[in-house]
Amino acid sequence: MIEQALLDQTRVLSDRLISLQTPIRILDAINWDRSIKEEFMRHKAQKNPDISAAYYHQRELGFNPTELRQAFSDLQRDIVRQLGQLSPITQFMSKMCREYRDVIRMLEARGTTEFHNLSVELFGHPRDVFHAGEPSLSELAVMLQQPLANLLAADVLPEENRDVPAPEAVARLKQQLDISMAGVGVQVMISDGIVSDAAAGSDRIKLNQDVMFSQRELDILEAHEGWVHVGTTQNGLAQPYLTCLSKGTPSATVTQEGLAVLTEIITLKSTPRRLAKLVQRILAVTQAIDGAEFVDVYRLCLEQGMTPDESYTLAQRVFRGSTPTGLPFTKDLAYIKGFVLVYNLIRVAIQLGRIDRLPLLLVGKLSIDEFRLVSELHDLGVISAPQFVPPHFKDLRGLATWLSFGRFIGGLSFEQLENDYRPLFI
Template identity: 30%
Template sequence: MIKREELQEINEQAVSLIQKVDLLASLTWPKQLEIDFLENWRTGNPKIPKPEYQAMSQDMTDIRDHLEKLLSRLPSDDPLSQVTEETIGSYIDAISLIEQRGTARFGDLSIEVYGRPGDKIPGTQVTNLDAAERFRRVADSFKHPFVEEPEECLPARVVAEELERGVASMGNLAPKILVVPDLVAKAAASPSQVKLRDQTCFNRYDGPQLLVHEVMTHSLTAINGQHQSVLKVLGRGSPRTTKTQEGLATFSEVITGAIDIQRLDRLALRVLATELALDGADFIDVFEFYLENGQTPQESYRSTVRLFRGGIPEGGSVFTKDSVYLDGLFKVFALFLWAFHKNRQSIIHTLFCGRVTIEDCFTLEEALLDGRLDQPKLLPEWYQSIESLAGKLAFSVLNTAINTDELETYFDSISR
């Protein structure tokens, strides 16, 4: 078994290397492309954007070589070494994606790393695409005058002030809240800061959602990972952890009541749009798909960019990261139910020790219990209220045992 000091040294060296590998930043499109596309679209002559990606400031080949040397020093018989190895390997995947930007190979690699909508949710015969289509049908049936997205436009600075109040409970570990231009997503989180996209309309639901999703999940798990004494790589989010991290963040929205039906509908739309693009739709086709499903021109453009960044806007090669949200949500929800039913809350506790996958939780559970893995420094408030959480989970189990179709038949019979 590897010595603790050597594993710590490998982790520290790995972190110094992988912090130079920023996949999402490398896929950024310039603001001018948005301005030009929307101007052309408004005149009835939309043109497919042709992004040019900036050269990386660091030599990715050199970083890969150093990471591979670190891999050669790791044994396979130790759980902490195993997670270190898989995290380093995932960053090598990220380097490969960066190197293949704008090519068909990028799309193939993306599917290998993130999967695709047609993949089955583990343990079921249901695909992510099936789940998205089913949810859209349910969402459509719920639409009525009392369930509508609020027609309001809160500036980013107002939401930033709300988040600043929310992070106060994190003390001196709280991330800074910044308003910045040119983000692809509405928000992005790291251990030290949460960025909000300027010149964007937010609504009343965004503040609570961003607090539990970006701050109390993404920033929190990264902070906890950074404070690991040995497993420092848990402070960095790698492609392999995306599904679990987005699933946990979305689950936190659900369990706290912060989520709204339009938000879930947007997540389902991303899955459908990904499948559409994989079937050959180009940038304009996907843009129009989002328009037809109620998004504004600006949000439709930005949603489409999320999908085609790194790929080929003419079609055939896309970034499939957005297809993991629903899959991750179902898996995290099922994990919570399983862990509470089996009295294995230590599995759930491991979920907050850093940026991990669900599989890592099982690998690292014993290390958490015997002290080789440090306890998380921060926990979200909803998880600390364990009795309330248990009650919500227990009700969800009871609810699945009730035949709602039979209840609907009963209500129909007494409806006037």
């Protein structure tokens, strides 16, 4: 166990890290104003939005980049000086400091190629492979695209009607969360300042005032935004020493989104259209890297059956922080990339008989490559078990059984199975 004096120092240093991170708002710094969309639609979607590096320079970051980078460097030196270079606590917090310095550099580079390059360092590239000799992320997206397209074209699984206006959606989602996250006190409110349908904060979920919701979508938001994003934030804040677990670095964002998507799927809340949207994000980022401009990505989304509003929103997500003819912001790779990473971690944990470790994914916001460190720090008494645990993680027997059987089935040749079973459907 670690001496109490060092634990107390850890808490002070961790709180400093939270304080330094607080003014950094990546999406606020790169999102486009509503007027950009209005102008784009007025021109019948025939020309790229008027966005340049100068557009971003007119917007204040809310902090002095040079001073904040230096403050993170000073904090990292203090962590090493007070806790020791080889301490697992030092390793964990030093990585956070380094990533936040990279985030600051990325925001300084808005509207330039360097913005894209730094986003790739932080969130990844669509042509990255998970393991040597295996498909890249973009190749996996293409593999998923066809079966999803077949499902959607057949229309045998129609989407529920989006007939719940935002004010009523707020009331419904709040009621659901009061039951499934009793005692956490999650707030739900309307917002007019978000690009997506919904977004989670530390203790609240914001719903886009201009969006109509279906009950299925509210169920997805309950699991994705509530159980995972708000739940892990609150678990991080409840940590006795490493309170910085409540703040997610870009690498932690990948794991967070992956865990959230996995939660949607294993609780049977997700839909083919939802998964198709996540796949389309990867394809859109890949297209932009290959030279597609904003209008090209917008039109490609229309060809995939998306509405003009949906197509604009996705194209904007890809090019925010960049320019309409520049290289993309790669954060939207996080959903499927993170899903694969988390899913494989769980499969290996089951294979090794260490499923008891899996709740540690919920202690706060961490990345997959930090899981060993988090486990070590838990055993040392630095990190406590998560206070809020979603329903599907409270009893892991069902999850373990499902994934164990899935590993067996995954060993069979799908090509042969398809050949043998195809005649049954003709």
